[in-house]
Structures are given as C-alpha cells and as structure tokens.
Amino acid sequence: MASLSERTPEIRRDRVFNRHVILSPARARRPSDFKSKSPANPTPPSSTTQCPFCIGREHECAPEILRFPPNTPNWKIRVIENLYPALRRDQEHNFFTNPNPNLRLSSVGFGFHDVVIETPIHSLHLPDLSPIGVADVLLAYKTRIDQLRLHQSIKYIQVFKNHGATAGASMTHSHSQMIALPIVPPSVSSRLESMKAWFNETRKCGLCDIGSDEVSIDKSAHFVSVVPYAASFPFEIWIVPKAHCCHFHELDNEMAVDLGGLLKLMLLKLSKQLNDPPYNFMIHTSPLDIATSDLQFSHWFLQIVPQLTGIGGFEMGSGCYINPIFSEDATKVLREFVVG
Amino acid sequence: MASLSERTPEIRRDRVFNRHVILSPARARRPSDFKSKSPANPTPPSSTTQCPFCIGREHECAPEILRFPPNTPNWKIRVIENLYPALRRDQEHNFFTNPNPNLRLSSVGFGFHDVVIETPIHSLHLPDLSPIGVADVLLAYKTRIDQLRLHQSIKYIQVFKNHGATAGASMTHSHSQMIALPIVPPSVSSRLESMKAWFNETRKCGLCDIGSDEVSIDKSAHFVSVVPYAASFPFEIWIVPKAHCCHFHELDNEMAVDLGGLLKLMLLKLSKQLNDPPYNFMIHTSPLDIATSDLQFSHWFLQIVPQLTGIGGFEMGSGCYINPIFSEDATKVLREFVVG
Ligand SMILES: Nc1ncnc2c1ncn2[C@@H]1O[C@H](COP(=O)(O)OP(=O)(O)O[C@H]2O[C@H](CO)[C@@H](O)[C@H](O)[C@H]2O)[C@@H](O)[C@H]1O
Numbered sequence: 001m002a003s004l005s006e007r008t009p010e011i012r013r014d015r016v017f018n019r020h021v022i023l024s025p026a027r028a029r030r031p032s033d034f035k036s037k038s039p040a041n042p043t044p045p046s047s048t049t050q051c052p053f054c055i056g057r058e059h060e061c062a063p064e065i066l067r068f069p070p071n072t073p074n075w076k077i078r079v080i081e082n083l084y085p086a087l088r089r090d091q092e093h094n095f096f097t098n099p100n101p102n103l104r105l106s107s108v109g110f111g112f113h114d115v116v117i118e119t120p121i122h123s124l125h126l127p128d129l130s131p132i133g134v135a136d137v138l139l140a141y142k143t144r145i146d147q148l149r150l151h152q153s154i155k156y157i158q159v160f161k162n163h164g165a166t167a168g169a170s171m172t173h174s175h176s177q178m179i180a181l182p183i184v185p186p187s188v189s190s191r192l193e194s195m196k197a198w199f200n201e202t203r204k205c206g207l208c209d210i211g212s213d214e215v216s217i218d219k220s221a222h223f224v225s226v227v228p229y230a231a232s233f234p235f236e237i238w239i240v241p242k243a244h245c246c247h248f249h250e251l252d253n254e255m256a257v258d259l260g261g262l263l264k265l266m267l268l269k270l271s272k273q274l275n276d277p278p279y280n281f282m283i284h285t286s287p288l289d290i291a292t293s294d295l296q297f298s299h300w301f302l303q304i305v306p307q308l309t310g311i312g313g314f315e316m317g318s319g320c321y322i323n324p325i326f327s328e329d330a331t332k333v334l335r336e337f338v339v340g
Numbered sequence: 341m342a343s344l345s346e347r348t349p350e351i352r353r354d355r356v357f358n359r360h361v362i363l364s365p366a367r368a369r370r371p372s373d374f375k376s377k378s379p380a381n382p383t384p385p386s387s388t389t390q391c392p393f394c395i396g397r398e399h400e401c402a403p404e405i406l407r408f409p410p411n412t413p414n415w416k417i418r419v420i421e422n423l424y425p426a427l428r429r430d431q432e433h434n435f436f437t438n439p440n441p442n443l444r445l446s447s448v449g450f451g452f453h454d455v456v457i458e459t460p461i462h463s464l465h466l467p468d469l470s471p472i473g474v475a476d477v478l479l480a481y482k483t484r485i486d487q488l489r490l491h492q493s494i495k496y497i498q499v500f501k502n503h504g505a506t507a508g509a510s511m512t513h514s515h516s517q518m519i520a521l522p523i524v525p526p527s528v529s530s531r532l533e534s535m536k537a538w539f540n541e542t543r544k545c546g547l548c549d550i551g552s553d554e555v556s557i558d559k560s561a562h563f564v565s566v567v568p569y570a571a572s573f574p575f576e577i578w579i580v581p582k583a584h585c586c587h588f589h590e591l592d593n594e595m596a597v598d599l600g601g602l603l604k605l606m607l608l609k610l611s612k613q614l615n616d617p618p619y620n621f622m623i624h625t626s627p628l629d630i631a632t633s634d635l636q637f638s639h640w641f642l643q644i645v646p647q648l649t650g651i652g653g654f655e656m657g658s659g660c661y662i663n664p665i666f667s668e669d670a671t672k673v674l675r676e677f678v679v680g
Pocket residue numbers: 052060061062080081082083084085115161162167168169170171172176177370371649650651652653654655662
C-alpha cells in the first residue's frame with residue numbers, strides 16, 4: 001500500500017452537507033502507543049434472560065405503540081416508547097419561553113422518543129433479516145412517522161440506528177430509534193441551504209445525479225448506493241433514491257422491499273469486509289413543513305457510517321474531517337466484494 | 341439523585357454555535373448490556389524508550405520548527421512537523437480546481453500540520469506544569485500562528501489537544517496540534533453568522549457578557565470559565581477572555597500567564613472530579629482575514645470537552661446533542677470543588 005500512502009492529500013467539499021474533508025492516506029500509517037482499543041463489539045450476553053427487547057419480555061418495556069403483524073403475540077417488529085426518553089410526550093403546550101425566535105434560547109423538552117425493536121430474536125441483526133424483513137422495519141418507521149406528523153408541534157423526525165458500543169449503542173438487541181423534534185435542527189436547515197446553493201448554481205438537485213457522477217457500489221430498481229465523493233468517514237455509504245423525492249415517509253411497499261434488499265447488502269458488505277464494525281445509520285429527510293419552492297432541491301437519503309477511526313479535536317473544532325481512505329478506493333473495495 | 345432525574349427535559353439553543361441540546365437527566369439512568377467499556381486512559385507504556393516526543397529522541401521526529409527556550413538541548417517545548425501530516429506544506433500552488441467557488445468541490449491538500457510537544461518529560465501532563473509552563477505552551481501556539489499567518493493562502497488555523505484514547509489521541513506523551521487550512525471551514529463561518537445574528541438582535545457580543553449571564557466556575561484577571569448555558573457535552577467548559585477580542589493570537593505575555601493558570605485549574609478540576617477523563621480542547625478563533633464590520637461580534641474562546649458519554653446516530657444525523665447533566669448542576673460541581 002506504499003504507493004497509496006504517498007498519494008497527495010486532497011481537500012474536498014461535500015455539496016450536500018457543505019462540509020470539508022481532508023483525504024489523506026498518509027494518516028493511516030501513524031503509530032499509536034495506546035495499548036489496545038477495546039474490541040468494537042464485545043460479545044453480547046449469551047443468555048437473553050436479561051433483555052427487555054426479547055419476545056416474551058414485553059412487560060419490561062415502556063408502552064407499545066405498534067407491532068407488526070398487529071394483534072399477535074408472535075410479533076416481528078415492535079415500536080415502543082423509550083423508557084428513558086430524551087424528550088417528553090406529555091409537554092405539548094406553551095413550550096416557547098421567548099416570543100422572538102432569534103432570542104429564543106430555551107423551551108420545554110417536548111417531543112417523542114421511540115425505540116423500534118427490529119426482531120423478536122436476540123441473536124439476529126438487521127442484515128440477517130430477509131429483504132422483506134428489512135422492508136418491514138423501514139415500513140414501521142414510515143407508519144410511525146405518519147402518526148407523529150399529525151402533531152402540529154412536531155417539525156422534524158430523526159430516524160437512526162446505533163450498532164455496537166463504539167457507535168453509542170447501550171442495548172445489544174437489534175433496534176433503531178426515532179426522535180420527533182419540535183424544532184428543525186439548524187444542521188438540517190443548513191443541509192437544505194447547501195442543496196439550494198448547488199441547485200441555484202447548476203439547476204440540478206445535488207443528489208439526483210449522484211449515481212452518474214460517482215461510481216456506484218450497487219444499484220437496485222429504485223436506489224443507488226455510493227461512497228460519497230467527499231466522504232467524511234472511511235467506508236461511509238449513502239443509499240439514495242434514484243427518483244427525486246424529499247421525504248422518506250413517501251416510501252411505498254415496493255420501494256421498501258427494494259431498499260430493504262440494498263440496505264441489507266450494504267450492511268453485509270461492511271460487516272464481512274470490515275469485520276463487523278460498529279456503525280450508525282441515519283435517515284436524512286426534509287422538515288415536515290417544507291415550502292413548495294424548496295421541493296426541487298430536497299432529496300432524502302440514508303447515510304451509513306461505520307465507526308472505524310474515531311475523531312479528535314480537529315473535527316470537533318473545525319467541523320472538517322480527516323479521512324485516510326479516498327472515496328474511490330473505498331468504492332472499489334465495496335463494489336468488488338461479492339457477498340457469498 | 342431521583343429528584344434530579346425527574347426534572348423535565350429542556351431544549352436549549354447555543355447562541356455561539358447555533359446548536360441545540362436536549363438536557364435530559366432521565367437519560368443518565370438508562371442501562372447498558374454491553375459488558376465494560378474500555379478504561380478511558382489505558383496505562384501509558386511504563387518505559388519511555390519508545391516515545392519519539394521524549395527529550396533525547398528528537399532524531400525520531402519530523403523536523404523541528406521552533407523550540408523554547410531556543411538554542412538549548414534542555415528544551416521545555418518543541419513545535420515540530422507532524423510526521424504523518426493530514427496536509428502537505430509543499431503544495432502551495434494552484435490548488436483550486438474550479439474557478440467558481442460555488443462549484444469548487446476539490447483542491448490539492450495544501451496546509452500545515454504541526455505537533456506541539458508540551459513537555460520533555462513523558463510522565464507529565466499539561467496541568468502538571470506551572471501556570472507559567474502552561475503559558476509557555478500557549479505562547480508557542482501564538483508564535484507559530486504568527487509564522488503561519490504570513491502565508492497568503494492560509495485562511496484559518498485550528499489549535500486543538502487530544503488527551504486519552506477515547507478523545508482520539510494516538511500518542512500518550514503530552515502534546516497538542518495545529519492545522520493551518522487554506523479554507524475557512526463552513527462551521528467557522530456559521531459560528532460567526534450565529535454571533536452576528538445575536539449581535540444584530542441585542543447589539544451585544546454574545547460572549548462579552550457570558551460571565552454575567554451564566555454563573556461562572558472561576559475567574560482570573562482577564563478570563564472567565566463557565567459551563568455554557570446550552571452545553572452539548574456533560575461538564576463542557578469554556579474559557580472566555582473578558583475583554584472583547586477576535587483572535588487568539590493577540591494574546592500577550594501577561595494574559596498568557598493568567599490564562600495558563602485558569603486552564604491548569606480547569607483541567608485539574610476535571611481530572612480530580614471526574615477521574616482523569618479523556619478530553620479535547622479546541623481554540624475557537626476568527627478567520628485570519630476578517631472584515632472590519634465583523635470585528636464587533638467575533639470573540640475567541642477555548643472550549644474543553646471531557647469525553648464521558650460518546651454520541652450516537654441522533655447527534656450525527658441531526659446535529660443536536662443530548663446532555664444528561666444540566667449546565668447549572670455541572671457548574672455547581674466544578675465551582676464548589678476546591679483543588680487542594
Ligand atoms: N426496557 C426498556 N424499554 C424501552 N426502552 C428501553 C428499555 N431499556 C432501555 N431502553 C432504551 O433503549 C435505547 C437503546 O438505544 P441505543 O442502544 O441505540 O443507544 P442509546 O439511546 O442508549 O444512546 C446512544 O444514542 C444516543 C442518541 O444518539 C446518544 O445520545 C448516546 O450518547 C448514545 O450512547 C436507549 O435509549 C434506552 O433508553
């Protein structure tokens with residue numbers, strides 16, 4: 001790999017997040033005198049008698065919101081309230097402390113924080129499910145979003161998954177989470193601003209042509225998966241709908257199965273190629289209320305970030321990232337890897 | 341702590357970074373079935389014969405840029421080139437690939453990446469130095485910045501420190517780093533935008549009155565230390581100059597000794613109170629070229645972030661943070677703790 005390491009570093013700007021990354025293969029060679037980092041995924045408890053997310057232990061969980069299939073003890077997926085929620089669903093009133101939004105520095109912590117249990121069985125992980133099984137998880141997100149967006153006060157819904165301790169997970173049983181917020185996070189607004197600037201310059205949505213500009217890892221009928229040109233993290237993957245579409249919750253059943261298959265494939269590739277790394281995935285969608293004029297440059301996608309390197313003070317301070325793997329090289333590895 | 345945990349969560353917006361945090365004590369009670377996280381700071385190698393940053397091993401390092409005191413083998417501080425630099429100092433030419441800045445997605449990785457060795461002795465950490473010793477480290481940053489800013493192509497300089505493996509450090513010997521960038525990172529521009537919006541609304545710099553609005557942890561002649569009102573991380577600390585000032589490198593010798601004492605005190609409090617946690621600190625300064633009209637709301641400060649909890653997909657996706665410790669409670673703990 002000596003030749004790769006000598007490649008001149010490059011600064012790239014991501015046109016979606018307006019974030020810079022320094023692609024710098026030389027960084028991969030630096031030594032460390034810290035003994036060993038902990039294994040990314042310590043063995044989960046062999047006995048599942050302690051896990052409240054397992055089938056048969058529903059009484060140890062916070063209240064259920066929905067299950068699939070409905071009305072059966074043999075559920076495949078459950079959406080439940082988070083027992084230790086970041087936000088409280090019982091505070092929907094008068095939550096602004098200052099009438100001037102520019103001076104508004106505090107509000108009551110109203111919102112919804114749900115857990116999606118992806119399987120009744122402790123030993124299974126999301127990519128172990130069939131494409132239809134993964135699709136059902138995606139459709140559970142959609143169903144729950146369709147309930148949440150009826151609340152006038154909810155402005156943005158963040159769907160995310162933490163897998164492995166280094167990715168922040170506290171529970172080993174396969175699950176994801178949804179947080180419905182009474183605000184549009186500034187970083188979501190600035191993502192849309194960035195997409196708008198790109199659109200104004202090129203008259204094209206920055207995500208519509210992603211599979212043509214960048215070499216794709218894989219494609220399905222409705223989706224394309226790529227390592228983005230300015231990936232902030234090694235082996236970061238985006239799965240982008242080919243057709244322009246601003247909200248994840250517009251997903252229909254056919255697209256869900258299609259996406260389920262591609263998501264499963266990407267997670268399997270990461271797991272097999274990189275030794276089951278911890279990872280996060282995030283669905284980047286649009287605010288629930290979006291101006292008609294903003295529709296043309298708003299395009300949802302799913303971002304998968306394996307946690308391979310960690311970050312430091314440079315990233316926290318400057319918001320720029322250092323990635324030792326050029327996107328093209330990561331694409332090549334993931335593209336050529338055939339899941340057996 | 342039951343009463344604390346029942347406190348209603350609150351959403352706060354930071355007026356400097358325009359970032360939201362959910363303060364949610366209930367989150368501190370959630371269980372984890374991952375066995376043990378690795379100790380934050382595995383014991384550093386007992387023998388220092390392997391450490392290139394130790395005195396006497398200068399030949400194992402990349403070239404030296406400056407040392408203090410100069411021209412003596414008994415140095416106290418060395419600024420050296422990073423042997424595995426993210427950016428290359430020999431590429432200062434023609435680094436833009438597109439004349440239109442809005443379409444500019446790539447440039448050659450030009451810039452400077454230096455390491456500041458804070459002490460010749462392997463077993464000492466920054467807060468073990470005297471206030472004057474810490475001041476000398478701060479003045480080494482300043483001296484190096486004064487060299488770097490002579491380069492027309494350098495637009496922003498990020499000074500940062502990683503302490504402990506979980507904070508990203510690969511070397512145990514006490515050190516910090518400086519990266520000089522040919523761009524102003526978008527997150528720096530948006531920090532200034534946010535300070536500007538606050539200024540336009542209030543006619544006050546958002547950092548000038550921080551010690552009066554927020555209860556301070558400690559004060560020195562020229563600086564005040566606080567847990568910011570909307571702290572993103574538990575026990576996050578900001579050290580802010582009392583007098584309005586936009587660039588860190590305006591620091592003079594007297595202020596450096598004053599800041600050295602306060603920084604030492606804050607690091608000792610964190611270390612003693614929270615069992616030597618890994619931490620990062622970042623100096624948030626202004627771009628090197630700053631418009632005269634922007635001077636009135638640009639105010640540099642130093643941010644210290646102990647790494648106690650980690651983040652997950654919610655933070656990566658939404659840019660909002662969840663902090664289980666209310667800023668007032670963290671302030672109280674740090675304020676009342678007397679370093680013996
Ligand atoms: N019996 C029960 N019934 C219902 N819910 C239960 C439960 N027992 C536990 N839970 C909830 O299950 C969730 C499991 O979530 P994860 O493992 O994905 O990460 P967690 O939210 O803990 O924190 C990670 O993700 C968040 C958000 O990104 C980060 O703030 C944090 O730092 C990171 O560690 C927890 O939120 C917990 O409160």
